[in-house]
Amino acid sequence: MRAIIPVAGIGTRLRPHTYTLPKVLLNVAGKPILGHILDELEQQGVKEITVIVGYLSELVEEFVRTHYSFDATFVLQEERKGLGHSIWMARESYSDDEPVLIILGDTIFEFKLDDATKDGTSSLGVKEVEDPRRFGVVETDGKFITKLVEKPEHPKSNLAIVGLYYIHNSGLLKECLNELVENDIKTRGEYQLTDALQLMIDKGEKFTTFGVDGWFDCGKSDTMLETNRFLLDRKSRSADIPETIIIPPVYIGTGAEIERSVIGPYATIAQGAKVKNSIIRNSIVGDDASVSSMILENSIIGNSASVRGHFSQFNVGDSSEINSSK
Numbered sequence: 001m002r003a004i005i006p007v008a009g010i011g012t013r014l015r016p017h018t019y020t021l022p023k024v025l026l027n028v029a030g031k032p033i034l035g036h037i038l039d040e041l042e043q044q045g046v047k048e049i050t051v052i053v054g055y056l057s058e059l060v061e062e063f064v065r066t067h068y069s070f071d072a073t074f075v076l077q078e079e080r081k082g083l084g085h086s087i088w089m090a091r092e093s094y095s096d097d098e099p100v101l102i103i104l105g106d107t108i109f110e111f112k113l114d115d116a117t118k119d120g121t122s123s124l125g126v127k128e129v130e131d132p133r134r135f136g137v138v139e140t141d142g143k144f145i146t147k148l149v150e151k152p153e154h155p156k157s158n159l160a161i162v163g164l165y166y167i168h169n170s171g172l173l174k175e176c177l178n179e180l181v182e183n184d185i186k187t188r189g190e191y192q193l194t195d196a197l198q199l200m201i202d203k204g205e206k207f208t209t210f211g212v213d214g215w216f217d218c219g220k221s222d223t224m225l226e227t228n229r230f231l232l233d234r235k236s237r238s239a240d241i242p243e244t245i246i247i248p249p250v251y252i253g254t255g256a257e258i259e260r261s262v263i264g265p266y267a268t269i270a271q272g273a274k275v276k277n278s279i280i281r282n283s284i285v286g287d288d289a290s291v292s293s294m295i296l297e298n299s300i301i302g303n304s305a306s307v308r309g310h311f312s313q314f315n316v317g318d319s320s321e322i323n324s325s326k
Contacts, residue, residue, distance in 0.1 A: 001117075002094045003046050006086040007034065007105035008054025008077040013220045017302045022056045024105045025063055026224065027270050027286050027303075029231035030251040033218045034060070036108045036231075038068055044113040046070075046101070050093040052077050052086050082190025088177040096171030102193070104163035108227060110214025116166035122205055124197075125164030125212040135160035136194050138209060145207040148194045150187060161194070162215045169205055176200050221300055228284055229266045247281070270303075 011023030024034040048071045053060050061074050073093045077086055094100055116123045126138055132155035139147040139157045167173045176199035180191050187195055201207060216227040236249035247264035253271035262279040269275060272288040280296045286303035294309040301307055
């Protein structure tokens with residue numbers, strides 16, 4: 001089985017960090033988003049991957065080839081016309097009789113591959129959500145999917161499609177994607193993967209669902225910090241640093257230098273970062289970044305960035321108010 005990972009997006013919602021780095025290489029809990037995905041695939045025995053690249057593609061390819069031993073194929077998607085178009089671009093990287101696992105590149109998952117493949121049919125990862133209107137949702141007859149609806153105004157189901165797709169009949173997937181592209185069938189101006197999957201269902205392909213509990217979005221700065229918190233709760237990496245207070249959970253990267261600071265809770269200090277005379281909590285400090293004399297909270301500091309401030313001293317009387325941000 002081959003995993004297909006689309007990562008061609010620009011990541012405009014994560015500016016300014018994505019001006020110089022593709023969003024899948026942004027650091028969360030000590031490693032790039034894509035690293036968490038590839039680690040999960042590696043642990044579950046996947047050996048072949050197709051990575052659909054676009055923006056800053058050379059950095060993505062360098063990361064994968066440097067850190068992993070997958071049999072990796074890279075497909076360049078110069079024009080981004082939707083997820084369906086992205087998967088269509090990868091059609092020559094896998095055979096018609098080879099099952100594929102499509103996994104979105106800006107979301108970290110915890111799942112069991114056996115749950116997806118156990119029925120011997122195609123299967124979609126789903127999770128129950130409170131407001132399905134923001135997602136693609138599935139409707140079922142109790143066992144098989146009958147309909148896929150993208151962001152329904154009046155949802156008949158609360159099962160959201162999370163971005164994990166196991167396709168048993170990859171030949172039919174190619175056929176349906178070709179039908180979309182050749183006939184210019186778009187939804188909201190793009191070729192949608194859900195439209196191709198619905199065509200597969202209409203042509204008789206059986207789809208089941210499998211539950212995904214771990215589903216962590218990294219598409220915006222606030223959701224990145226939420227994901228950072230969750231992952232640090234699961235696995236942290238601390239250090240004993242003189243004159244510094246560590247409040248777990250935290251991640252302290254290799255070669256990070258920290259002096260006279262308070263780190264945590266929920267702080268990621270990436271490899272090579274330098275922190276001095278600072279308090280950092282619920283934040284991510286990127287590789288080789290420098291933070292000095294700062295109080296950081298709910299913040300993301302990019303790789304090699306430098307942030308310096310100063311502490312103030314006040315003698316404040318009763319019933320006073322000070323806004324030091326001005």
